Amino acid sequence: MGKPIMFQWAINHAIAEEMRRDPTVFIIGEDVGKPGGPFGVTRGIIDEFGPERAVDTPISEGAIIGLCVGAAAAGLRPVAEIMFMNFITLCVEELYNQASKMRWMFGAQVKVPMVVRAMTAGGYGAGPHHSSSLESWFASMPGLKVVMPSTPVNAKGLMKAAIRDDNPVLYVEPLSSYRIKAEIPEGDYITPIGKCEIVREGTDITIVSVGRMLQEALKAVDVLEKDGIKPELIDLLTINPLDMETIYASVKKTNRLVIIHEAKQTMGIGAEIAASVQEKMFDWLDAPVERVAAPFTHIAFQPKLEQHYLPDATKLVAKVKQMLG
Amino acid sequence: MKISKETKIDLFTRMVKIRTFEDETHKIFMAGKEMPGFLHLSQGEEAMAVGTCANLTFDDAIYTTHRGHGCIIAKGADLKPMMAELFGRIDGCCKGRAGSMHFADVKTGCMGSNGIVGEGMRLAIGTAFAQKYQKTKNVTAVFFGDGATGTGAFHESFNMAATLKLPVIFVCSINFYAQMTHKSVHIPIEHVADRAAGYGAPGVTIDGNDVELVYEEVSKAVKHCRAGKGPYMIEGITYRHHGHFIGDPCNYRPAGELEEWLKKDPIVLYEQKLLKEGVLDEKRIQQIKEECKNLVDEAVAFARQSPQPDIEELYKDILA
Structure with missing residues (x-):
């Protein structure tokens, strides 16, 4: 490196x-x-x-x-x-x-x-x-x-x-x-488009993070692991075309899925992933697919309001615990 | 400017070819069975298309509008795949996916019609950028109507072309109607070509029904662009014989207006001129018209025998 x-x-x-x-x-x-x-x-x-x-x-x-x-x-x-x-x-x-x-x-x-x-x-x-x-x-x-x-x-x-x-x-x-x-690796390399990356392997729940939410998800995984929960963390990387096969394989293993993205939950990437997973993986799911994303309003300049709007590690930890609880 | 006899005959022939193609297309569309979608025809505006394209080679690019058959034929595209495209057949120039409003014929430099008014201008500056970047002497001509001068695309593209000194010829065919709204309602000045001065570029207003005049003016524009001097605007005053689309009742057009313009039909005017000059005689004119009719008939026959696309075509070529 x-x-x-x-x-x-x-x-x-x-x-x-x-x-x-x-x-x-x-x-x-x-x-x-x-x-x-x-x-x-x-x-x-x-x-x-x-x-x-x-x-x-x-x-x-x-x-x-x-x-x-x-x-x-x-x-x-x-x-x-x-x-x-x-x-x-x-x-x-x-x-x-x-x-x-x-x-x-x-x-x-x-x-x-x-x-x-x-x-x-x-x-x-x-x-x-x-x-x-x-x-x-x-x-x-x-x-x-x-x-x-x-x-x-x-x-x-x-x-x-x-x-x-x-x-x-x-x-x-x-x-x-x-x-x-x-x-970063020396020399010429590419990250293939259309492939997500399994960042952390786990067995209890699959977390799919989108873009910068990887940083929040990593913090959340650290907290969860301390509590004895082993999440599998997938970094989506490409939004179109979606690499659903990697997500399906992970859900087969963990039987639970939560998606975290900064964009609004309504009509978001999480909705698309959740719909595909329930169509293809219904028998493998032990809980409803959940999303941690922005609410259906506008992003605020005001710091307190913006913080409430944006998804983060704390919200993800709470959601995972609720799903496993 | 001395225009050779061959060029004059070429200008006339190209205009007749367009008119014959569009008249036949109109007939087939009205019969209602073979041609799907919407159809926007350009009869009356042929001199702008031909006078411009006769100055260009296949290495030069054009972008045109939803009313673009004339420009594409003027540039030299083969009528057979064009007609097949209008029929929605697999041998169409775009495999039957684009139809009248969106087709392109890249090998002849026809980089696309466009369903979005004004948008050809934004794309044209890109092709002109590539021509300059690759150090060619090629140019891009972009056709648009009076309606498109109200779009942000007109300002953005002209300003960008002038700023980056791109070889773009802005060819505005004033046909008096932005869809159905008269020019006097949506353009606050007499001549939109005056706006070129605001970008530091030449802009001229000419009789767009005089094909030789258009040819001469565009040749100056081409020279200007090939010399690396940036964009040039030509505004040609012409007229759209048909409505905005086929089926448009044209109730917004004052009585007698069309009849006045039919007297100034660019093909009729040029035919009279060439007869008077002795460039063509009645017999040769008849022959040219028959040759064009034969080409169009062959194109229709070609389109009719071409199959409809398979359903799989819907999913092909989305990505390269």
């Missing part, structure tokens, strides 16, 4: 390595050049590759993503930054009607290899227009892959996989993880 690096530099290194490897890869977005984005994720890329491959744009989310679709259809591999995920509402048109449908709609005449980076920012008091987790909207779009890294290791591996993928990929990165450090 190499020396520890921060999550945000793992993303940065993945992009830079892919740009060195493949001249068709470029980055584009607001502030991606000299500033390197609001939190410096793309810092230094413009110095190595120049403004032709680190393209600063006007504040025009729709045109940024439209440009990526047109460029990808013409043979390039754009990596776009959309900044806070709420801003993606300004380019749902391009992602849904254009990027996700183009290959199918045109009878496979084109490929649309592009990556769109969007940042979730729960926990920072960033308020209703800067904190939302909207991944489930996009996970319902055939033709658009959605990944949610949770550690520096998979942040790098998933970014490299996303850039090499011949399809549009939405890459959802959590602001609160940017400063997490970990040793």
Whole structure:
């Protein structure tokens, strides 16, 4: 393993390595050049590759993503930054009607290899227009892959996989993880899209965590293990396509399932997983499938309200104990 | 600008080809049995499509609208897979998945019609970006109507194209109706091409029914774009002979308006001009029309013999 690096530099290194490897890869977005984005994720890329491959744009989310679709259809591999995920509402048109449908709609005449980076920012008091987790909207779009890294290791591996993928990929990165450090493997590696990872093996209950909720789930597992409960922890990593086989196999072993995600519970990823598990695994379940997720309201700027809104380790521990109790 | 005799005949032939294709399509659609979905026809606007595309090669790209048959034929797409597409058959250019409003023919540089008004502009800047990035001298032309000038896509795309100096020709066919709403209701200025100045780009307003004029103006735009000078806008005043869609009763159109515009039909005008100039005689004109009719008839026969897609097609090609 190499020396520890921060999550945000793992993303940065993945992009830079892919740009060195493949001249068709470029980055584009607001502030991606000299500033390197609001939190410096793309810092230094413009110095190595120049403004032709680190393209600063006007504040025009729709045109940024439209440009990526047109460029990808013409043979390039754009990596776009959309900044806070709420801003993606300004380019749902391009992602849904254009990027996700183009290959199918045109009878496979084109490929649309592009990556769109969007940042979730729960926990920072960033308020209703800067904190939302909207991944489930996009996970319902055939033709658009959605990944949610949770550690520096998979942040790098998933970014490299996303850039090499011949399809549009939405890459959802959590602001609160940017400063997490970990040793990452030396040299070139990818984290495969469409595969979840069993982070902790156990026998009593399966916990599926989504994106940054891995950090909360790890804390919860530590607490639960001290109480003699052995959860199996699965990091979902890809939201579309879902790796249900790994989840089914785990449920077969534990007979209980809880899903934790930062996005709202209503119409969320947890609902989709729960529905699939009860369809396929009904006889293997000893308890209803449960979810720990945000309530059906808006995320608050106010710290006390935001804390109540966001799922965390404490809420997960309580839910698991209730399910096993 | 001196336009050669061959080019003049080519311009005329392409326009007749479009008109023949769309008239036949109209007839088949109205018969109600063979052509599913919605149909938006462009009779009357052929000079804009042809005058533009006659300046382009297959390596140059176009994006067009939900009313896009004319542009795609003008660019040189084969009529057979186009017709099969309208019939929803497996040999259609998009395997019968796209239909009239969404089809593309990538090998001829037709990068897509679009069901979303204005959206072609956002995609066009991307293909133009790739043309510049790959250091080609190719250009992208994007067609849109007066209605699309009200979209955010128009501003965002033009502004981005100008900022990044992208080789995009914005081709606006003023057909006077944004679906069913007259231009005077939704555009506050006389000429939308004036807006190009706001992006530091050239913009001209011309008679969009004069195919030679369109051809000449677009050739200037192509030269401008190939020289790396950024986008260029051409606004052509033309008219949509049919309603927004086939079946539209057109009750919003003042009495006599269509009849006035039919006198300015771009094909009729050009036919008269070429006869007068002695470029074509009646016999040759008749011959061109028959040749186009034969091509369209062959396309219809091709479409009719092509099977419907199997159900499995619904699940193919979602991912590459």
